Amino acid sequence: GSLGYRLVGESGGLVNVAIQAGAGFVSTDSLVDQLTRADIPIAGGIGLHLPIPLIGIEPWIAPRYTFRWLSQGGESSTRNHFGFSLGADVTTPLGIGAQIAADWSSLPEQTTGGGDIIDDLKRKPYLLSAGLHFRF
Numbered sequence: 001g002s003l004g005y006r007l008v009g010e011s012g013g014l015v016n017v018a019i020q021a022g023a024g025f026v027s028t029d030s031l032v033d034q035l036t037r038a039d040i041p042i043a044g045g046i047g048l049h050l051p052i053p054l055i056g057i058e059p060w061i062a063p064r065y066t067f068r069w070l071s072q073g074g075e076s077s078t079r080n081h082f083g084f085s086l087g088a089d090v091t092t093p094l095g096i097g098a099q100i101a102a103d104w105s106s107l108p109e110q111t112t113g114g115g116d117i118i119d120d121l122k123r124k125p126y127l128l129s130a131g132l133h134f135r136f
Contacts (some may be wrong), residue, residue, distance in 0.1 A: 001022060001023060001024075001039075002020055002021065002022030002023075003020065003021055003022065004018055004020035004021075005018060005019055005020075006018045007019060007043075007075075009047075013049060014048065015047070015048055015049075015079045016048075016049075017042070017046055018047075018061065019043070019045075020041075020042075020043045020044075020045065020062075021042045021043070022041050023034075023039070024038065024039045024041075025038045026035070027038075030098050031036070033072055034072070035070075035072045036070070036072075036073075037066050037071075038068070038070065038073040039065065039066055039067070039068050040067045041064050041065070041066040042064060042065050042066075043062050043063065043064035043085075043131075044062065044063060045060060045061065045062035046060065046061055046062075047059070048060070049078070054092070054093060055091070055092060055093075055102075056089075056090065056091040056092075057089075057090050058088065058090075058091075059086075059087070060087055060088070060089075060090040061084065061085070061086040061088065062084060062086070063082070063083075063084040064082070064083050064084065064085070065080065065081075065082055066080070066081050066083065066105075067079075067080055068080070068081065069095065080107050081105060082105070082106055083103065083104055083105035083106060084086070084103075084104060085101060085103040086102055087100055087101030087102065087109065088097060088100060090129070091131070091135055094136055095135045096132075097133050098130065098132050098133070098136065099130065099131050099132075099133060100128075100129070100130045101128070101129050101130075102126065102127065102128050103127040103129075104126045104127075105125055105126075
């Protein structure tokens with residue numbers, strides 16, 4: 001779950017500044033081990049509304065800090081990591097639009113079992129997304 005609050009700006013304003021915090025929890029019980037993990041991300045975001053005739057362009061960026069608690073095999077640990085998201089929304093006067101975004105995280109080294117190459121690849125994940133939207 002997450003909660004966000006706009007600190008500065010209003011809908012359609014030139015600059016918007018917001019904060020967001022959340023919490024995620026997962027617990028698994030496999031034949032080998034039990035894993036419990038909680039993540040608490042805290043982020044700030046800055047968005048701009050570029051006043052271009054006949055089209056609305058809104059670029060934004062949101063850096064974040066995440067606190068992670070992990071319990072596995074009777075041992076627990078805490079880790080911290082940073083990440084950020086950035087993107088842009090484009091909307092036409094008819095309300096039809098599109099968005100593109102990217103997300104990157106620097107995860108702490110955390111191996112499970114063998115510590116193979118898959119664990120190394122998971123430490124700096126990134127995500128790209130694109131979508132369409134309609135605004136009234």
